[in-house]
Amino acid sequence: MKVPYIVTPGPTEVRENVRLARAKRTTNPDLDLQFYDFYKETCEKIGEFLKTKNQVRILSGEGILGLEAACASLTEKGDKVLVIENGIFGEGFADFVSMYGGDVTILSFPREKKIDIDKLENYLKENNDFKYATVVHCDTPSGILNDIDKICPMLNKYGILTVVDSVAAMGGEDIRVDDWKIDIAIGATQKCVSAPPGLTFLSISDKAFTSMKKRKTPISSFYCNLLVWQDYYEKKWFPYTPPISDIIGLRTAMDNIKEDNKILERHKKIAEATRKAIVLGGLELYTKGGYSNTVTVFKVPKEINEKQIRKYMLDKYNILIAGSFGYLEGKVIRIGHMGENAVIHKIAYTLFAIQKSFEKHGFTFKNDMVKIFLSEF
Numbered sequence: 001m002k003v004p005y006i007v008t009p010g011p012t013e014v015r016e017n018v019r020l021a022r023a024k025r026t027t028n029p030d031l032d033l034q035f036y037d038f039y040k041e042t043c044e045k046i047g048e049f050l051k052t053k054n055q056v057r058i059l060s061g062e063g064i065l066g067l068e069a070a071c072a073s074l075t076e077k078g079d080k081v082l083v084i085e086n087g088i089f090g091e092g093f094a095d096f097v098s099m100y101g102g103d104v105t106i107l108s109f110p111r112e113k114k115i116d117i118d119k120l121e122n123y124l125k126e127n128n129d130f131k132y133a134t135v136v137h138c139d140t141p142s143g144i145l146n147d148i149d150k151i152c153p154m155l156n157k158y159g160i161l162t163v164v165d166s167v168a169a170m171g172g173e174d175i176r177v178d179d180w181k182i183d184i185a186i187g188a189t190q191k192c193v194s195a196p197p198g199l200t201f202l203s204i205s206d207k208a209f210t211s212m213k214k215r216k217t218p219i220s221s222f223y224c225n226l227l228v229w230q231d232y233y234e235k236k237w238f239p240y241t242p243p244i245s246d247i248i249g250l251r252t253a254m255d256n257i258k259e260d261n262k263i264l265e266r267h268k269k270i271a272e273a274t275r276k277a278i279v280l281g282g283l284e285l286y287t288k289g290g291y292s293n294t295v296t297v298f299k300v301p302k303e304i305n306e307k308q309i310r311k312y313m314l315d316k317y318n319i320l321i322a323g324s325f326g327y328l329e330g331k332v333i334r335i336g337h338m339g340e341n342a343v344i345h346k347i348a349y350t351l352f353a354i355q356k357s358f359e360k361h362g363f364t365f366k367n368d369m370v371k372i373f374l375s376e377f
């Protein structure tokens with residue numbers, strides 16, 4: 001397999017020290033008590049990263065497992081759940097809620113903008129008897145970033161538990177779980193964290209755990225049951241054998257992030273320069289404001305076939321970027337500048353390849369994107 005440069009909005013490039021960490025000799029993680037401390041310390045590091053004192057659990061499955069586990073653990077048949085959405089992942093929460101018998105209310109917002117806080121507030125004044133609400137931080141297919149710093153405290157005020165999918169934002173965007181009152185925040189390894197796909201992690205508030213314990217009916221899943229993880233450390237018992245190599249890799253990736261004390265600034269700078277290059281180059285960004293600093297999404301001009309472009313970029317320049325899916329399929333292209341990919345030379349080369357490939361397919365740029373991008377540094 002010839003591995004291209006992957007500049008997709010996840011999975012991202014994985015640093016060598018993370019790859020090597022995953023190759024280390026391993027112990028029996030169920031029986032060797034040292035591993036319980038290793039796991040606990042890794043969770044604590046993630047908690048620090050998420051700015052929370054809440055408990056953290058790492059589950060063996062990629063991001064989707066985290067989303068489903070949150071819904072499975074909180075939802076009892078007939079529970080009223082508010083799904084606040086302006087994108088594909090946001091909307092997708094409704095499936096998980098109804099799968100576990102929840103009574104879903106979908107509150108939709110236009111997809112090219114971030115969620116309108118005033119409209120949400122007005123809605124909540126009249127409608128607030130929900131057990132919990134779900135919202136996505138960065139909805140990756142469109143690259144929209146929502147103000148979870150405002151949304152979650154507002155929901156909290158009405159006594160609604162908050163579930164946030166920050167899989168594609170955390171690490172590139174600030175997240176303050178305690179300050180913003182997020183009951184369950186969900187992340188995964190393959191986005192800004194820059195470890196291979198395979199793990200999800202969740203911070204879980206005491207209120208969320210209490211709500212799970214107060215259920216009248218058992219959680220109808222084992223793999224998605226967060227409650228079975230609650231006392232693993234005291235009991236020295238994992239519900240299933242943890243994927244130890246993945247967790248060792250994640251630990252190294254978390255250490256990389258901790259050392260990188262300008263990580264948010266770097267994402268911001270790279271993202272702003274990318275957007276500037278795209279716009280002055282003569283292409284159009286998909287969203288109107290609410291740009292995530294982890295991914296740039298731009299519209300594909302009518303005369304261009306995005307699949308052809310991406311194939312050409314891969315064949316000619318060995319670079320892999322993403323189209324999108326659902327209602328955006330064929331309409332946009334996405335550059336993932338998250339984690340290990342949020343560096344000047346990778347994005348400059350990506351813009352170079354985009355420009356060359358578009359030109360080859362008949363598009364005329366107004367400016368040289370690489371030049372504009374580089375002039376920002």
Ligand SMILES: *Cc1c(COP(=O)(O)O)cnc(C)c1O
Pocket residue numbers: 010062063064089136138139140165166167168188191
């Ligand atoms: C990547 C991502 C996930 C995880 O889903 P996969 O498609 O399986 O990688 C969940 N939520 C968001 C917003 C994501 O970007």
